[in-house]
Amino acid sequence: MEVIPIAPRGFCKGVYQAIRLAKQTAKENPNVKVTVLGQIVHNRYVVEALNKYDIQTLDDPKFSRFELLSQIDDGIVIFTAHGISKIVREEAARRNLIIKDATCEDVLSTQALIESARLANQTIFYIGKFGHPESNAIMESFQQVYLIEKIEDIPSLPGQPEIFVTNQTTISKNDIEHIIDAIIKQYPQALIAREICAATRLRQEAVEKIKLADSLVVVGDPASNNTRMLAKIAAEHGIRHVVLIESIEQLDTTILSSDMRVAVTAGASTPQKLTQQVIDYLKSYDFEHPAELPRVDIDTLLDE
Numbered sequence: 001m002e003v004i005p006i007a008p009r010g011f012c013k014g015v016y017q018a019i020r021l022a023k024q025t026a027k028e029n030p031n032v033k034v035t036v037l038g039q040i041v042h043n044r045y046v047v048e049a050l051n052k053y054d055i056q057t058l059d060d061p062k063f064s065r066f067e068l069l070s071q072i073d074d075g076i077v078i079f080t081a082h083g084i085s086k087i088v089r090e091e092a093a094r095r096n097l098i099i100k101d102a103t104c105e106d107v108l109s110t111q112a113l114i115e116s117a118r119l120a121n122q123t124i125f126y127i128g129k130f131g132h133p134e135s136n137a138i139m140e141s142f143q144q145v146y147l148i149e150k151i152e153d154i155p156s157l158p159g160q161p162e163i164f165v166t167n168q169t170t171i172s173k174n175d176i177e178h179i180i181d182a183i184i185k186q187y188p189q190a191l192i193a194r195e196i197c198a199a200t201r202l203r204q205e206a207v208e209k210i211k212l213a214d215s216l217v218v219v220g221d222p223a224s225n226n227t228r229m230l231a232k233i234a235a236e237h238g239i240r241h242v243v244l245i246e247s248i249e250q251l252d253t254t255i256l257s258s259d260m261r262v263a264v265t266a267g268a269s270t271p272q273k274l275t276q277q278v279i280d281y282l283k284s285y286d287f288e289h290p291a292e293l294p295r296v297d298i299d300t301l302l303d304e
């Protein structure tokens, strides 16, 4: 069996910086409650590992981040790399919580573009995923934004002079082009700012370039948008067998065969150690005497 690790894979700079900020905050404030508002990244192992540093995560998909914030009475609140809305930011300050903001600079740059478009009185189309924290922050901050998940969501606005179009940083670069084409057809005057971040784009392009793999193992949490997009793009590019696993603990070894070429990648929210464990296990796989699947070591997962 040939194992092909794909590069780049795993943590992007925004995720790396967010986790580092959380760990540093807890270390410098040993007697203060530290709470992350929402999952710092969409990866349950990371959330579990942060607990070991006395960093709590407050997350419930049934509640918005504004609603969740009301459950934090004191201490430090960390905003995640996905960004946060103005109203949550203002409410946290009003309640005298200490704010640590891990919003990724790429997300901040998209938010700044939208703010400029708002000031210029442009109508704003935001291509993103409903319910995702990054798009939620945009929709909560800007009343006049239309969220577009699919072509059918493009509104009909006859006579609209200026339309500004941008997008969530972690969506599929292929899906977005179909939607942008449809927008331009309807609104030839639309100004387009493609904002897929470099980390997401490079990971998607690397998957598209795999030519000879029979299978692709994507390591990451199914809740992570950029992880799911990697699996989707690989399937669209004709890789016959694509599996998404959260860690080595979920690997189904019955899919392996000695003559296969298996590529391995990971979403931007997947710790390197989780992916390396999969690569190492596959590389040393003995079809005569297969080793037991190892366990994930949460205690050392976020060690640098």
Ligand code: SF4
Pocket (backbone or CB within 6 Å): 012, 013, 014, 015, 081, 082, 104, 105, 106, 107, 169, 170, 197, 198, 199, 200, 226, 268
């Ligand atoms: S995926 Fe992109 S936007 Fe999101 S944290 Fe990473 S670099 Fe930033």
